[in-house]
Amino acid sequence: MRLSATTNVLKVWLLLVGGGAALAAIGWLIGGYRLSSLLVFFGLLVAAAAYWWADRVALGMVGARELPVGEAPALHATVARLAATAGVPKPRLYLLADGHPRALSAGRGPRGTAIAVSQGLLAAAPPAELEGVLAHEIAHSRRRDVIVQTSAFVIAAALIELSRIGGWFQRALLFVLGPLAAAFVHLLLSPKREFQADQAAAALCGSPHGLADALIRLEQASELVEFRANPATEPLYNFNPFAEDGLAGLFVTHPPVAERVRRLRELDPDWRDKLRAA
Numbered sequence: 001m002r003l004s005a006t007t008n009v010l011k012v013w014l015l016l017v018g019g020g021a022a023l024a025a026i027g028w029l030i031g032g033y034r035l036s037s038l039l040v041f042f043g044l045l046v047a048a049a050a051y052w053w054a055d056r057v058a059l060g061m062v063g064a065r066e067l068p069v070g071e072a073p074a075l076h077a078t079v080a081r082l083a084a085t086a087g088v089p090k091p092r093l094y095l096l097a098d099g100h101p102r103a104l105s106a107g108r109g110p111r112g113t114a115i116a117v118s119q120g121l122l123a124a125a126p127p128a129e130l131e132g133v134l135a136h137e138i139a140h141s142r143r144r145d146v147i148v149q150t151s152a153f154v155i156a157a158a159l160i161e162l163s164r165i166g167g168w169f170q171r172a173l174l175f176v177l178g179p180l181a182a183a184f185v186h187l188l189l190s191p192k193r194e195f196q197a198d199q200a201a202a203a204l205c206g207s208p209h210g211l212a213d214a215l216i217r218l219e220q221a222s223e224l225v226e227f228r229a230n231p232a233t234e235p236l237y238n239f240n241p242f243a244e245d246g247l248a249g250l251f252v253t254h255p256p257v258a259e260r261v262r263r264l265r266e267l268d269p270d271w272r273d274k275l276r277a278a
Contacts, residue, residue, distance in 0.1 A: 130210030
């Protein structure tokens with residue numbers, strides 16, 4: 001667990017150092033030492049702002065609003081209990097006001113994480129499945145996956161949005177910037193993080209089956225309802241809600257749901273016998 005968290009922090013530092021070096025080189029080539037220093041300084045300001053407010057940027061882009069305790073006390077209680085079991089502060093809770101069942105997390109890590117759930121998820125998922133989904137997001141927070149996911153999303157989303165300023169040149173810009181944004185995402189994120197978060201979530205819940213059943217339900221729902229959003233948001237969600245074609249296909253970082261479910265079921269190999277006995 002500590003190794004994974006350390007690795008994620010190192011990835012962000014390498015991204016910061018690499019970005020600073022690239023800005024310094026560009027500034028030096030164009031305007032010498034003075035421009036190079038200015039670009040690095042402004043780059044550090046942007047990086048600091050992204051560190052502290054990237055979660056709010058991400059939540060704003062997906063249209064989430066903060067969920068008061070009085071509006072969903074049972075949900076807040078579940079998150080507080082899982083966070084206490086995981087040994088991390090309780091994440092802030094947000095609501096996505098649409099019927100597509102999904103959840104996401106964004107932030108800096110255990111002390112600065114927000115979890116957003118959709119109205120569709122709250123309506124469709126039984127308590128055990130909802131608990132599994134929330135535990136999965138808390139596991140990402142404890143492992144500091146969220147800081148890498150959020151950084152990858154902010155960079156990729158900025159590149160995608162940059163193509164929109166191209167006017168008639170937009171399609172050509174998107175043809176170049178889209179794969180570049182996807183390359184950043186895949187450079188920073190490995191599908192292995194989802195398997196590890198699934199395993200940690202099963203330990204937090206005391207059973208792998210709630211999350212396994214939730215993943216099956218979410219995948220089936222995504223096949224019935226088309227999901228439209230910036231494809232760069234894919235790393236934030238607990239599964240891939242996009243159809244894997246076109247630009248969205250470039251950003252897929254989640255492993256197949258069937259493989260995730262298989263690995264979760266293997267954590268309790270006698271589950272079929274228990275089901276028959278019940």
